Amino acid sequence: MLNEKIITVDHLTKRFAAFTAVDAITFDVYKGEIFGFLGANGAGKTTAMRMLCGLSMPTSGKATVAGFDVYTQNEQIKKNIGYMSQKFSLYEDLTVKENMQLYGGIYGKSNQFIKDKTAFILEQLHLKDEANKLVGSLPLGWKQKLAFSVAIFHEPEIVFLDEPTGGVDPVTRREFWMMIYEAAANGITIFVTTHYMDEAEYCNRVSIMVDGKVEALDTPAMLKQQYQSPTMDDVFLKLARKATRSGD
Amino acid sequence: MYSVEVQHISKSYTVKKATTPALKDISFAVKKGELFGIIGPDGAGKTSLFRILTTLLLADEGTATVEGLDVVKAYKAIREQVGYMPGRFSLYQDLTVKENLDFFATIFNTSVEENYDLIKDIYVQIEPFRDRKAGKLSGGMKQKLALSCALIHRPKVLFLDEPTTGVDAVSRKEFWEMLKRLKEQGITILVSTPYMDEAEMCDRVALMQNGSILSIDTPQQIVASFAQTMLAVRSASMLQLLNKVRASSFVENAYPSGIYHHVILKQQATADQLQQELSAAAFADLEIKKGQPTIEDCFMQLMRI
Ligand SMILES: Nc1ncnc2c1ncn2[C@@H]1O[C@H](COP(=O)(O)OP(=O)(O)OP(=O)(O)O)[C@@H](O)[C@H]1O
Numbered sequence: 367m368l369n370e371k372i373i374t375v376d377h378l379t380k381r382f383a384a385f386t387a388v389d390a391i392t393f394d395v396y397k398g399e400i401f402g403f404l405g406a407n408g409a410g411k412t413t414a415m416r417m418l419c420g421l422s423m424p425t426s427g428k429a430t431v432a433g434f435d436v437y438t439q440n441e442q443i444k445k446n447i448g449y450m451s452q453k454f455s456l457y458e459d460l461t462v463k464e465n466m467q468l469y470g471g472i473y474g475k476s477n478q479f480i481k482d483k484t485a486f487i488l489e490q491l492h493l494k495d496e497a498n499k500l501v502g503s504l505p506l507g508w509k510q511k512l513a514f515s516v517a518i519f520h521e522p523e524i525v526f527l528d529e530p531t532g533g534v535d536p537v538t539r540r541e542f543w544m545m546i547y548e549a550a551a552n553g554i555t556i557f558v559t560t561h562y563m564d565e566a567e568y569c570n571r572v573s574i575m576v577d578g579k580v581e582a583l584d585t586p587a588m589l590k591q592q593y594q595s596p597t598m599d600d601v602f603l604k605l606a607r608k609a610t611r612s613g614d
Numbered sequence: 615m616y617s618v619e620v621q622h623i624s625k626s627y628t629v630k631k632a633t634t635p636a637l638k639d640i641s642f643a644v645k646k647g648e649l650f651g652i653i654g655p656d657g658a659g660k661t662s663l664f665r666i667l668t669t670l671l672l673a674d675e676g677t678a679t680v681e682g683l684d685v686v687k688a689y690k691a692i693r694e695q696v697g698y699m700p701g702r703f704s705l706y707q708d709l710t711v712k713e714n715l716d717f718f719a720t721i722f723n724t725s726v727e728e729n730y731d732l733i734k735d736i737y738v739q740i741e742p743f744r745d746r747k748a749g750k751l752s753g754g755m756k757q758k759l760a761l762s763c764a765l766i767h768r769p770k771v772l773f774l775d776e777p778t779t780g781v782d783a784v785s786r787k788e789f790w791e792m793l794k795r796l797k798e799q800g801i802t803i804l805v806s807t808p809y810m811d812e813a814e815m816c817d818r819v820a821l822m823q824n825g826s827i828l829s830i831d832t833p834q835q836i837v838a839s840f841a842q843t844m845l846a847v848r849s850a851s852m853l854q855l856l857n858k859v860r861a862s863s864f865v866e867n868a869y870p871s872g873i874y875h876h877v878i879l880k881q882q883a884t885a886d887q888l889q890q891e892l893s894a895a896a897f898a899d900l901e902i903k904k905g906q907p908t909i910e911d912c913f914m915q916l917m918r919i
């Protein structure tokens with residue numbers, strides 16, 4: 367792994383009225399790494415991710431993504447990243463092919479690029495027969511794999527994945543991770559949230575958020591050592607049980 | 615005595631002249647007070663089944679009863695006796711947490727106070743946010759609210775369609791402890807889940823695929839009937855190791871499973887044979903041991919057939 371920082375986060379904070387959803391988080395992500403962004407429900411993962419994707423303005427603190435500032439350069443950020451949101455991020459009433467054409471178009475890719483890439487993805491996902499089907503009619507696992515392909519369609523430097531495997535069956539979940547590995551091998555930095563603790567083991571490094579703060583960050587092996595836990599599941603339980611946050 | 619009885623239920627959907635079968639001649643029965651799990655990939659038919667049993671969808675063929683009541687003829691009575699938590703959110707996004715709960719209590723002529731003990735374990739976790747609009751809750755917090763709403767009228771039978779999807783690992787454990795307590799109060803629970811560790815906590819589990827039930831058994835029996843040899847392997851370079859075992863002629867299937875890869879050997883192959891093959895490839899920190907199959911391994915094996 368190169369020691370080149372691709373995401374830098376320094377005391378990044380987001381408040382909704384009096385409620386601090388993300389509380390002065392500080393960390394770096396390195397180029398080409400698979401970075402697991404864990405935390406209990408409501409810990410602030412999605413909120414933090416949306417700021418890093420240039421979709422939501424921070425209240426305070428600093429962050430750069432692919433060298434761009436989250437306050438002033440969010441348009442450049444959007445062009446250089448891919449984002450798969452926690453809710454489903456494709457157009458259900460467009461076909462598989464139309465979704466890819468649409469995204470390619472949004473990112474200003476040439477017709478030839480879109481054509482080649484679409485053919486490649488359909489082949490890779492074994493979706494050739496489904497190319498003209500509405501996305502809404504596909505099983506969830508297929509949609510998620512397709513959404514991931516679409517999120518990296520424009521060959522971004524980083525892709526943010528918010529619970530991409532939530533609700534996905536064990537077989538398809540593993541196929542999804544194979545796609546993540548492949549993208550990482552091609553140099554794309556992966557920033558991923560999950561509630562499946564076996565998936566935490568597949569990350570190079572993992573951070574764990576509790577009540578808006580990053581409470582722990584290290585490789586899975588080091589975290590297990592530090593918290594004297596046999597599994598990441600156990601590490602997570604020890605940390606997440608500390609949460610005390612209450613309402614606004 | 616059965617709480618839910620399903621006989622020869624079939625259902626297909628027709629979209630633009632193409633007909634897809636969602637349920638094919640399904641039959642099973644769930645005992646009163648049983649915690650019954652349904653697992654299967656997306657599109658297996660779990661949601662259609664739940665919708666038929668909660669009287670929201672009509673089957674093409676077959677019959678079903680809930681608490682002795684026919685799902686077609688007695689749909690009104692059934693609706694008062696069951697709680698249903700759909701997989702996709704059913705909350706009013708513009709109402710606050712408290713307003714959502716009050717709303718569901720009111721339509722069933724009850725109050726939150728009256729049944730607070732039933733929802734307490736889960737509800738206390740979102741109660742601090744009671745004045746927040748449901749639309750502004752995190753994904754997992756919404757699930758907790760939806761479950762509280764499904765329980766608020768003290769149903770006899772609870773249908774939960776993937777209730778823990780998006781719920782964090784700690785809350786999932788608490789959630790299942792709560793289901794066990796509901797079961798002790800005599801509530802029958804049918805629950806679908808993509809988490810295989812949860813299937814282990816059910817009294818019985820049905821495995822569904824492509825609209826059919828492949829098997830119904832206790833988790834213990836499902837695991838005990840795993841017939842093949844499963845190994846757990848790891849090394850310093852997991853991805854290379856996976857590719858290597860997948861390419862081996864001794865291996866039927868191999869996949870990541872936490873810190874190990876699980877390797878299912880072919881019928882005639884032995885652990886020693888694979889050991890030799892991998893040792894020859896000189897993987898750093900290679901470890902090979904006998905694996906203990908879980909429900910997840912059984913499920914993945916059944917899905918291959
Ligand atoms: N627009 C908003 N207004 C008010 N509060 C908000 C808003 N968006 C998020 N929050 C609150 O911020 C906190 C963090 O939410 P967030 O969605 O980031 O959590 P998360 O870590 O992604 O959780 P999950 O694992 O459940 O998806 C929650 O308490 C949530 O209710």
Ligand SMILES: [Mg+2]
Nearest residue numbers: 411412452753
């Ligand atoms: Mg989230």
